[in-house]
Amino acid sequence: MEGRIKEIFVQKEALGYPFTYRILERLKDRKFHIIKEESPFFDDPRYKPKKDSLYLLVHKGSFLKPCPGTKQYICCRYQILNIGINCPLDCSYCILQAYFNQPYLRIFVNIEDGLKEVLNYIDERKDEIFRIGTGEFTDSLALDPITEWSKILIPHFSKRKNVILELKTKTGSIEGAISLPYRERIIISWSLNSPLISTKEEHGAISVEKRIKLAGICQKEGFVVGFHFDPLIFYPNWKEDYLRTIDLMERYLDPSKIIWISLGSFRYMPELKNIIIRRHKKSVVLNGEFIKGMDGKMRYFKPIRIELYSYMYDKLSSWYKDLGIYLCMESDDVWKESFGWSPKNSQGLKDFLDKRVIKFFGR
Ligand code: SF4
Known part of the structure; x- marks a missing residue:
């Protein structure tokens, strides 16, 4: 990733932070x-990703935020540590x-404060358990060779008894x-998909096989790992393709060291449709029929979602019974x-995942 960065923009205020100088030194x-x-030109409201440029700036709001789940569906009450966008x-x-309609890879230089x-x-709040991740508004580790986020965060979270830090990556x-x-x-986690979807749709990510092999290395190094099959995509031959990914998991992983596996089917805000059509002309993710869900996002029809989830649940559970499989943003009846x-409800899902934390790390 380091080699892909061509330019760096630095907000004047960000010059007061050592983090800024460490990045400028690394990319001198x-x-x-x-x-x-x-x-207005710099902050062009038309979406221009500019993924080859960093923008170092001071974050003004809170660094910890609840995951923007939905009230209408069961949500796991995850917290997001907002290190960049x-x-x-x-x-x-x-x-x-x-x-986000703002361009550039935005990195918050006041992370240490x-x-x-x-x-x-x-x-x-010692009685609460916090499940915190950095991989919601960016990939947790893609920029790690430049930002060294893992070195800044891991020592602090690893010492505390009422928190886990999940670093999610592709x-x-x-x-x-x-x-x-x-x-x-x-917890080091990988987002997984079928090999076909990964190759066609996840530009810049490593292959599914490499992700799973690296997860096996992390397990051998003593890490607990997690996985997220999200978004599951419904397309011809999806069953055979997702089974290939599960076969790779069986080959390279110790299932007793997997804390959880989430499943989520493809859902999108209506505004995303035209962006995908414009930016990803060969994409297949919009094929199929979608309906507007209770949260305003487009989703597959319920029978399709249930087919995706029950297939994945059966195949994963027949490999190992205790994988902590859960659904991301689904309703009680789809779960059942x-x-x-x-x-x-959301408290019930939080309790289920908190128990997984206690099982793997104690209290
Ligand atoms: S979905 Fe892909 S592009 Fe979006 S944050 Fe995750 S890894 Fe990055």
Whole structure:
């Protein structure tokens, strides 16, 4: 990823932070520009990803936010540590294309100050369990060789008893995490898909086989790992293709060291459709029929979603019974029809996942 960055923009205010200088030193051969004020031209409202340029800036809001799940569906009450916005990968289905209309890979240089506030907040709530991830508004590890986020975050989270940090990626940038002596309460997770969808739609990601092999290496290095089959895509031969991914998991992984596997079917904000048509002309993700869900997002019809989930659940569970499989943003009846049980509501799903944390890391 480091080689793909061509230019760096630095907000004037960001010059007051050591993090900024560490990045400029690491990428000292790249062009850089100081931005005094974000002009309308710089912040072009038309979507221009500019995935080859970093923008170093000061984040003004809170660094810790609840995952923007939905009230209408069962949500796991995950928390997002907002370290940056936008991603150097370019998955056709990526919801960020519609969420954020600002260009550049935006990296928050006041992360170390923000982290202190987040840790204070966690320490004041010792009875709660926090499941925190950095991979919602960017890939957790794609930029790690440049930002060294893992070195900044892992030591702090690994020491605490009421939190786990999940680093979710589709890349092979695990060296920073592995080189540290911390394993407790750190989960390295990979998003998975069928090999076909990965090749056609996940531009810039490593292959599914490589992801699974690296997860096996992480397990041998003492990490607990997780997986996210999200988005599951319904297309001809999907069953055989997803089975290939599960076969690779069986070949390379120890299932007893997998904390959870989430399943989510493709869903999108209506605004994303035209962006996908414009930016990803060969994409197949929009093939098929969608309906508007209770949260306003487009989703597959319920019988299709249930078919996807129950197939994946059966195949994964026949490999190993205790994989912590859960659904992302689904309703009670879809849970029951797909899995034969349901956590009933968001608190029930949070309890289920918190118990997985206690099983793997204690309390
Ligand atoms: S890796 Fe995740 S954040 Fe990055 S482009 Fe793909 S879906 Fe979006």
